[in-house]
Amino acid sequence: MDAANQTAAELETEGPSWTRRLLLWGLPLLAVLIAVYFYGSAGRYVSTDNAYLQQDRVDVAPQVSGNVREVYVGENTHVTAGQPVLALDDSLFRIAVDAAESRLAVVRTDVVGLKAAYREKSGEIGVARRAAEYSMREYQRQQELARRKLNSVSQLDAADRSADLANGSVSVLELQLAQTAARLGGNPDLPVDSYPAVRSALAELDHARLDLAHTVITAPQTGIASHLPKVGNRIEVGRAAFAIVTDRSLWVEANFKETDLEWVRPGQPVEVDIDTYGRRSWHGHIESIAQATGAEFSLLPAQNASGNWVKVVQRIPVRIALDREPGDPPLRDGMSASVEIDTGPHTRFDRWFGRGR
Numbered sequence: 001m002d003a004a005n006q007t008a009a010e011l012e013t014e015g016p017s018w019t020r021r022l023l024l025w026g027l028p029l030l031a032v033l034i035a036v037y038f039y040g041s042a043g044r045y046v047s048t049d050n051a052y053l054q055q056d057r058v059d060v061a062p063q064v065s066g067n068v069r070e071v072y073v074g075e076n077t078h079v080t081a082g083q084p085v086l087a088l089d090d091s092l093f094r095i096a097v098d099a100a101e102s103r104l105a106v107v108r109t110d111v112v113g114l115k116a117a118y119r120e121k122s123g124e125i126g127v128a129r130r131a132a133e134y135s136m137r138e139y140q141r142q143q144e145l146a147r148r149k150l151n152s153v154s155q156l157d158a159a160d161r162s163a164d165l166a167n168g169s170v171s172v173l174e175l176q177l178a179q180t181a182a183r184l185g186g187n188p189d190l191p192v193d194s195y196p197a198v199r200s201a202l203a204e205l206d207h208a209r210l211d212l213a214h215t216v217i218t219a220p221q222t223g224i225a226s227h228l229p230k231v232g233n234r235i236e237v238g239r240a241a242f243a244i245v246t247d248r249s250l251w252v253e254a255n256f257k258e259t260d261l262e263w264v265r266p267g268q269p270v271e272v273d274i275d276t277y278g279r280r281s282w283h284g285h286i287e288s289i290a291q292a293t294g295a296e297f298s299l300l301p302a303q304n305a306s307g308n309w310v311k312v313v314q315r316i317p318v319r320i321a322l323d324r325e326p327g328d329p330p331l332r333d334g335m336s337a338s339v340e341i342d343t344g345p346h347t348r349f350d351r352w353f354g355r356g357r
Contacts, residue, residue, distance in 0.1 A: 046264060047340040050315065051254035053274070055247070055333040058221060059240035063214035064088065068233045075228050079219040079244070086229070086241060090215040097212055100205035107201040111192050114180055118188045121177040128173050132166035139163040223247050245333055250322055251287065254339045255294060255315040263343035264289065270320050275336040276329075283323050286341065290317040 066088035073085055142159040181188055185195055192198060219225065223246040235241045252272055256264070266289060272282040293314040295302055320339060322331075 044343055044346055045340050046256065046260040046343060047338065048254055048256050048260070049336075049338040050256075051252050051272075051320075051337040051339045053331055053333060053335040053337060054251050054253045055245050056223075056249050057246070057333065058223075058244045060085075060217060060220060060242055060244060061238055061240050062086075062088070062217055062235050063237065064093070064211050065234070065236045066090075066092075066215060068229050068231050068235060071228055071231060073225050073228070075226065077225050078247070079223065079225050081219055081221045083219045084216050085219050085225055086217040086235075088215040088217070088235070090212055093208070093212040093215055096208040097205070100201070100208040104198070104201040104205050107197045108192055111184070111195050111198055114184050115188055115192075118177065118180045118184060121173055121180055125170060125173045125177060128166065128170045132163070132170050135159070135163040135166040217241060219244055221246060250324070250331055252284065252320040252322060252337055252339060254318045254320055254337075256318055258293065258314045258316055261289070261316060261318075263346040264318065264341055265343075268344065269342045271340045271342075272320065272322060273338045274331065275338070280329070282328075284320045285323075287319045287321040289319070292316075 068086055069089045070087040071085070072087070073079055073083070079085060139159040139162070142155055145155075146153070184190075193202065221244060223244040226243045226245060227240075228242045229235060252270075264286065266286045268286050270284045270286060272284055274280070274282065293316050295314055318341075
């Protein structure tokens with residue numbers, strides 16, 4: 001009886017010890033294996049909330065400076081390409097056009113006068129040459145009479161002097177003709193508007209007219225006009241007067257950590273949640289991935305060669321095209337979003353064991 005009780009006591013002692021070992025080592029090991037399996041099986045989807053809606057925006061700067069005379073559209077109004085948006089005070093520009101037109105008329109008159117002077121000098125040269133020919137013949141006759149002793153020396157000298165004067169007049173007129181031809185660009189037979197002086201005046205007139213046309217600022221493309229100035233505001237060349245946000249092209253710029261992009265490729269499907277519309281999702285696809293991190297596009301890129309370098313995970317912009325459908329609520333530039341990319345049948349096991357690269 002004592003031996004039976006001793007055996008039962010030993011069995012009772014060994015039973016709880018084995019159970020304790022199982023609970024102490026087996027269950028934690030099983031939990032770790034399950035956790036590793038679920039963690040390693042994940043990784044197909046990558047997501048970020050560092051994403052924002054983007055639309056093409058054009059900052060419209062005036063070509064001329066001036067005070068705003070009239071604003072044709074209201075703030076956040078839809079405009080079409082070529083539609084007038086602003087008008088500047090054009091008084092000085094109209095005066096400039098009138099001055100340029102007057103200068104052009106003066107230059108054309110000068111050119112016409114030079115062409116007339118050229119023709120006049122050409123006629124005078126013809127008359128002078130005939131006179132010079134007559135004087136030479138007269139001198140030759142006086143020389144023949146002098147050999148025959150039929151005239152005086154004074155008559156011969158007078159004939160010689162007349163011939164010299166006639167030839168000199170021809171030379172002077174030819175020089176004047178050459179000078180007039182030079183002022184006409186060397187070609188007196190061109191049309192009036194083909195001469196350099198006239199073309200310069202025409203260019204000044206075109207410039208003045210273009211400046212006058214630029215006093216009316218039009219929308220460069222279709223979209224929503226924003227940040228319009230008020231009547232009387234002064235706008236300067238090179239500074240944006242207003243902005244046009246296009247209402248056609250719309251995409252999401254998501255900034256992913258560089259460690260999340262191992263399996264991300266253009267064309268993969270994306271689910272997009274807009275913070276404004278919490279109960280609605282949009283679908284899209286990756287359109288492109290930036291070739292450089294966002295830090296490389298900053299005004300002052302990081303100098304990683306310095307001695308106090310600290311490694312920071314970089315962000316790489318990913319452009320996502322949205323699939324729009326009729327009846328979608330309005331989406332606006334700059335809205336916050338969250339995106340999730342389906343990278344396909346890739347898991348963390350693939351990264352650990354180097355598969356599917």
